[in-house]
Amino acid sequence: MDKNSIWGLVIIGAILIGYTYLTKPSAEELKAQQTRDSIALVERVHNEKIEAERLAGLKAQYAEVKQDTVALKETYGVFASAVGQNEEFVTLENELVRLTINTKGGRIANVQLKEFQTHDSLPLLLWEEKNSKFGVTFYAENKPLNTQDLFFVEASGATSVDATTSEKGVSMRLMVGDDQYVEYKYSLAPDSYMVDFTVNLVGMQNLISRNTNFVTFNWQADLPSHEKSHKIENQYTALYYKFLDDEVDYLSISGDDEEDLATRVKWIGFKQQFFSSVLISEDSFKGVKLKSVEMEENAPVLKNFSAEITLPYKGNQVESHPMKFYFGPNKFKTLREYGKDFGGKDIQMHKLIDLGWMIFGWVNRYFVIPIFNFLEGFISNYGIIILILTIIIKLILAPLTYKSYLSTAKMRVLKPQIDEINEKIPKEKSMERQQATMGLYKKAGVNPMGGCLPMLVQFPILIALFRFFPASIELRQKSFLWATDLSSYDSIATLPWEIPFYGDHISLFCLLMAGTNLVYTKMNGQMQTSNQMPGMQAMMYMMPVMFLVWFNNYASGLSYYYFVATLFTIIQTWAIRKWMVDDNKVLAMLEASKKKPVKKSKFQQRLEDAAKQKGKK
Numbered sequence: 001m002d003k004n005s006i007w008g009l010v011i012i013g014a015i016l017i018g019y020t021y022l023t024k025p026s027a028e029e030l031k032a033q034q035t036r037d038s039i040a041l042v043e044r045v046h047n048e049k050i051e052a053e054r055l056a057g058l059k060a061q062y063a064e065v066k067q068d069t070v071a072l073k074e075t076y077g078v079f080a081s082a083v084g085q086n087e088e089f090v091t092l093e094n095e096l097v098r099l100t101i102n103t104k105g106g107r108i109a110n111v112q113l114k115e116f117q118t119h120d121s122l123p124l125l126l127w128e129e130k131n132s133k134f135g136v137t138f139y140a141e142n143k144p145l146n147t148q149d150l151f152f153v154e155a156s157g158a159t160s161v162d163a164t165t166s167e168k169g170v171s172m173r174l175m176v177g178d179d180q181y182v183e184y185k186y187s188l189a190p191d192s193y194m195v196d197f198t199v200n201l202v203g204m205q206n207l208i209s210r211n212t213n214f215v216t217f218n219w220q221a222d223l224p225s226h227e228k229s230h231k232i233e234n235q236y237t238a239l240y241y242k243f244l245d246d247e248v249d250y251l252s253i254s255g256d257d258e259e260d261l262a263t264r265v266k267w268i269g270f271k272q273q274f275f276s277s278v279l280i281s282e283d284s285f286k287g288v289k290l291k292s293v294e295m296e297e298n299a300p301v302l303k304n305f306s307a308e309i310t311l312p313y314k315g316n317q318v319e320s321h322p323m324k325f326y327f328g329p330n331k332f333k334t335l336r337e338y339g340k341d342f343g344g345k346d347i348q349m350h351k352l353i354d355l356g357w358m359i360f361g362w363v364n365r366y367f368v369i370p371i372f373n374f375l376e377g378f379i380s381n382y383g384i385i386i387l388i389l390t391i392i393i394k395l396i397l398a399p400l401t402y403k404s405y406l407s408t409a410k411m412r413v414l415k416p417q418i419d420e421i422n423e424k425i426p427k428e429k430s431m432e433r434q435q436a437t438m439g440l441y442k443k444a445g446v447n448p449m450g451g452c453l454p455m456l457v458q459f460p461i462l463i464a465l466f467r468f469f470p471a472s473i474e475l476r477q478k479s480f481l482w483a484t485d486l487s488s489y490d491s492i493a494t495l496p497w498e499i500p501f502y503g504d505h506i507s508l509f510c511l512l513m514a515g516t517n518l519v520y521t522k523m524n525g526q527m528q529t530s531n532q533m534p535g536m537q538a539m540m541y542m543m544p545v546m547f548l549v550w551f552n553n554y555a556s557g558l559s560y561y562y563f564v565a566t567l568f569t570i571i572q573t574w575a576i577r578k579w580m581v582d583d584n585k586v587l588a589m590l591e592a593s594k595k596k597p598v599k600k601s602k603f604q605q606r607l608e609d610a611a612k613q614k615g616k617k
Contacts, residue, residue, distance in 0.1 A: 017329065078176050079140065082150040090154055092170050094190050097327050099107045100129075106152030106184045107134035110329050113275065119228040119477070126277050126327055127270075130224035133303065136182065136199060138215040138313075140207045146218070147182055150174055155183070169196070179203045193328030194338055197279075199311065201319040208313065214287070215313050217321075219279060220306035222295075223272055227476075228488040229553050230297070236273035239305045240352055242266045244284045248351040251292040258291040266341070270305045271330065271352050274473040274487070276347060278326040285309050302617065329473050332369055337414030354384045356467040363464035376474065385478025386557055392565045397458055398572065405576045408409060469558035482508060486557035503552050509559035510551045516566040517544040523573060 001036035036297040089109065099111040099229050109129035116124040132204035144364065156170035171430030180203035187196035201208070217566070227233040240250040244264040251273075252256040264284035270277045274376065287310030311321045326338055330353050339349030355364040371392060375385045396399075421436045483490035491505035498504040521544060551559050 017040075039060065068375065077173065078180075079145060079150055081388040082152075087151075088154075090170050090172075092168070092186055092188050092195075094188055094192060096191060096193055097188065097194065097195070099186065099188070099327075101170060101172060101186065102129060103152050103154065103172070104415050105135050105148040105150065106174060106182075107148060108186075108325075108365070111277065113327065113329070116275070116329070117228045117477075119488070124275070126167050126275060127223070133218055133220040133306075135408065136215050136217050136311075139209040139212055140204070142209060147174055147288055148218075152184070159374065177203070180207065192335070193326055195325040195327065197323045198324050199321040201313070202388040203317060204319070205315045205317065208315070210315065213313055214310045216442070217309040217311055218306070219268075219309070220304070221270060221277070222301040222304050223270060224301050227273055228485060230302070232470065232553055232555075233273045234294075234302050236271075236354070238271055238303045239269050239290055239303075239307075240269040240276075241288070241290060242269075242351075251290060254283070254294065255293075256293050258289070261288045261290065266347050267349070268307050268309070271354055272302070274330050274476055275328065276326065276330055276352050278352070279307070279309075280324040280326065280341065280347065282322040282324075286312065287425050287437055296408055321580055328469070331473050332365075333373065339466070353471050354467060355471070356464050359460045360464040360467060364468050367461075368464060372472075372474070381473055381480065382478045382486055382557070383483075385565055386486075388479075390462070390568065393461060394568045394572070396563060397461070400457055401569065401572050402576055402580065403574060465561060466558065469561060470555045472557070475555065475557045480557075480560070483556040483560070486560070488553050489553050489558035490559075493497060502549050505552070507552050507556060507559065509549060509556045509563055510554075513559045513563040513566065514544040514548040516563055516570065517547055520566055520570050520573075523570065 001214045061142060085103070088103045088527045090103070092099040092101060093114075096114055098110075098112040098114055099108055100112075101107065102109040107129075109132075111126040113126065114451055118124055133148060135146050137144065137146045152172040152174050155173050169185060172186075174182040174186045182204070183200040185198040185200065201215070223237060225233055232552045235253060238250045238253045240248060241261070242248045242265065244266045246263070251259060264286055265281075266284055267278055267280040268285070268288065268290070269279075289308040291306045292303055293305075295301050313319055322342070324342075326349065328334060328338070332353055332355075335350040335352060339347050341347045355361040355369075368389070371389055372385065375388055376382075379385050379388070394444075418437055425436060429567070451461070470487070472487065477484075478486050480486055482492060488506065489503075490509050492508045493506040495504045495506070545563075551562075
């Protein structure tokens with residue numbers, strides 16, 4: 001190496017040594033670096049631990065999922081994939097009805113009648129998802145399954161269907177494969193309360209147990225209270241059913257009841273005071289178990305109804321069970337229109353409205369309802385309709401009222417002569433006294449029962465209207481004067497406590513009805529022929545008080561009708577007494593009748609002969 005190279009190396013070495021000396025870290029910097037190295041080591045160890053725990057968690061989660069999958073497979077078989085999904089809702093509606101259908105169970109979750117509200121202005125729901133059950137039960141791969149627990153998919157892919165312009169429908173499917181599923185088909189026409197409902201079992205013959213010849217459709221619901229009077233509404237809530245070739249029947253209205261029906265059933269109705277949900281079969285239901293459970297008095301729901309319906313299964317590629325749901329009001333005319341089966345035959349859905357037994361129902365159906373509907377056509381105020389209906393009925397019955405009063409007048413003017421007979425003949429000879437009294441009646445041409453027979457004719461109308469008014473949805477939430485709802489009680493004051501059998505309020509129409517009945521009872525008492533039955537007279541005065549208790553919670557429209565009818569009767573009686581029937585003329589007429597020969601029928605002669613023979617003994 002030459003001299004210059006040696007000096008170059010020496011200079012470079014000096015520079016490196018100087019740089020190293022000048023850049024050497026201080027003691028503080030060395031300490032800080034050691035701290036940073038310690039922290040980094042701790043973080044690395046912590047991260048390695050977290051990663052190890054994450055990997056262990058993933059392994060455990062995978063094992064749990066695998067275990068759950070095995071459990072689901074064991075429980076639900078080929079339907080295991082239809083478990084644990086998110087609920088979605090589909091709306092099917094028209095102008096009258098809104099159905100909310102849940103993908104869980106493919107079921108009708110809520111049923112709302114859009115035209116109506118509850119007494120406290122809330123949407124009127126016939127049933128709600130949280131208080132109902134709806135699904136098909138069957139055995140698949142020897143495992144019991146209920147479709148209510150499984151998730152369906154909407155075949156159409158839509159989330160909302162509006163049936164305001166044309167009939168639309170929703171198809172919900174519980175999928176196993178492309179050609180294997182359970183299907184619920186819903187169809188709703190515009191401006192209709194009727195929903196077509198079909199249960200289809202497609203390609204299930206290899207899944208449903210081969211020895212199965214039926215599947216079971218379960219329908220259950222808690223019926224919520226919609227009206228102001230919970231007690232009265234409960235009295236008109238019952239589970240109805242129609243035999244295929246027989247009459248409509250129902251489970252017990254009070255208390256719990258159940259029936260196992262082997263006879264074919266055409267329809268099943270969950271009926272409330274003013275609204276019903278009715279399931280109708282295209283053919284018939286061949287095996288039905290029905291149950292009604294009454295809730296506690298203060299419960300938010302009235303009763304729980306359940307129907308367990310057997311649907312036949314033959315193992316075909318496609319098994320179809322067409323049905324219909326009626327969701328609507330209990331209006332006689334409406335139920336008659338919708339009460340047709342798939343072939344147009346009358347299935348008597350109008351009998352969901354209890355118009356009364358036999359003659360009482362006939363009076364309502366062929367007399368009261370036609371007049372009421374006629375008046376309803378051009379009068380919007382239902383208080384005026386009830387008033388006119390009352391006047392029409394009282395005018396029709398006016399001849400009977402006149403005949404009844406005339407018969408009472410005849411008995412009244414004969415009272416002095418009857419008193420003479422009683423004075424002459426002692427009480428011990430009761431048969432002789434009775435024969436003499438009857439002889440006087442025959443000579444005078446008086447029928448002692450003449451005053452009762454006209455009242456018996458009026459009695460069916462009285463009872464028929466007692467059944468008609470509380471069941472008439474036309475009066476629901478219709479106001480008149482101080483009554484805000486003619487289908488419920490008209491409270492003018494709330495009591496601080498509840499009186500047994502009476503209630504916790506005061507109904508004014510009920511008070512007016514009781515008052516007019518008291519006046520009419522007093523008027524009748526003044527026209528009685530004798531005071532031989534003071535106990536009966538006391539009972540007559542007790543009747544208005546009993547009416548006050550009985551009708552305080554009933555429909556104000558009914559109390560209003562009875563009030564107007566009784567008031568009209570009082571006016572009629574007063575007018576007849578003042579201008580049409582004079583006691584002196586009646587007595588003269590009876591005296592003239594005595595002079596005429598008495599014509600006895602063979603029946604009367606036999607009665608007299610029998611009485612004489614009994615008197616001799």
